[in-house]
Amino acid sequence: MVLLDGKALSAKIKEEVKFEVEQIVKDKKITPGLAVILVGDDAASATYVASKEKACKDAGIYSVVHKMPSSITEQELLETINMMNNNPKLDGILVQLPLPKHIDTTTVLESINPLKDVDGFHPYNVGRMVSNLDSFLSATPFGVMRMFEEHKIDLSGKNIVVIGSSDIVGKPMASLLINAKATVTVCNSRTKDLKSHTKNADIVIIAVGVPYLLKADMVKDGAVVIDVGINRLENGKLVGDADFEGLKEKCSHLTPVPGGVGPMTIAMLLKNTIKAANLREKREAK
Template sequence: MTAQIIDGKAFAATVREKVASHVTRLKEENGITPGLAVVLVGEDPASQVYVRSKGKMTVEVGMSSFEHKLDADVSEAELFALIDKLNADPAVHGILCQFPVPDHLDERAIVARIDPAKDVDGLSVTNAGRLAAGQAALISCTPLGSLMLLRDRLGSLSGLNAVVVGRSNLVGKPMAQLLLGDSCTVTIAHSRTKDLPDVVRRADIVVAAVGRPEMVRGEWIKEGATVIDVGINRIDAPERGEGKTRLVGDVHFQSAAAVAGAITPVPGGVGPMTIACLLANTITACCRANGLEEPEGLTV
């Protein structure tokens, strides 16, 4: 068997088209322009790239983009004052602080300071609790994007066995909650799970989010299973020349693709869905703030 490649880049483009269409309707019918504010602290090169990309795509779908760049030595009080200002700004419907931040700042405290109704990263304890309780929440973007890809590939997920390899607050736990919400039988596994290959081998759906390069091997995969690889790891690639690197996921792609029914590549799989779902969450937050119907297909 050769797995179908799940094209996250193409699907993310479709999500952004839906977002842009709904933004146009909000402007024309309600006079509202959704706004996304991004806060960047310091000069981390990767963070600067991510923020530029988010800002560009925000503008492309017709939203307002507010970027706030702060010095690396900014005090917690100054950062919190900015977040409080954004919380109170009716033109801002989504707020995120780009992580990592300098060591003197507490990421958990930053997330807690953001109004949960504007927490488009879905990281707050409030949104995590709402998701676990089956209530309306803003959902962490990577799990939300993964669920969209699974629904597009499989249709109904009801009754399927799903294994999530990884237990992080960012991906593993919310992914498990989303799969439960779609009536899967869910196992959360991790690096210390006994007989991990056997646990994974029973799954119709495997979501790998453990942060270890190519940890999940093809012999772990049930024939015909759908594999969502959330991992993004940079490893040495001497075959490309001295000092060269390449990106790989948490799944050994070649061996898994020979067994699975469908699989996401790295790059080009889950990654593009993350920013697309950030934009989708901003639309959702905007509609909820204004008592409007939420866009179909952009939330759960």
């Protein structure tokens, strides 16, 4: 079994980004900039944002974290985003999700300049991704695709099951796989007899937030399993949506949790920020 080590691969990508930043600073005389908006005091979100901030600093990317109380109005948040849209030093804007219930997430995401949408959530970028056109890709699926590329896992013609249909992972993941000429089945919480779908899959990608949902008897010998889920058990242990111990003797490739897909998300966010920095002239010309 080949362990798909996202921690090691993300470190490699961050070194690539650091070099790309140096080239942009040298050639274009600009420093790539990323703004992150954090609303409220959710501990998990705060930890994730801190990791993004550190990754930017290490790569030489200018980073600003704009913290706002959970009591802010939707209009106040939209005004802040508009200010960032008009700030030429900020190449990427990221709104940390989830947002408080009184704020409409779709309205907020649609207010971000598509050329600064480094999370790849704006309908403009989603539409271009589905159409297999150049766009900002959602960081987690983008990271999974980079893992496939790194390990030379051919997707063309493969039967792939995606478990989970979220806008953040499941849907964009399926689109990228379809663009890679795979045969894709998307399962969700209402899928009947999940095992009947996964048992014949060459590759299974799971992202639902249910500990150990995917077990060894649900996949065929030699399957590739990508576990996007991350769950904290009552004892504090972090585990995935797949039963790693049960699957490791059966799979050809398997991601661990933690240390698998998770680190790739931030690495690909940095990649998107570099892409946005290279589009700065195009934005300013509009």
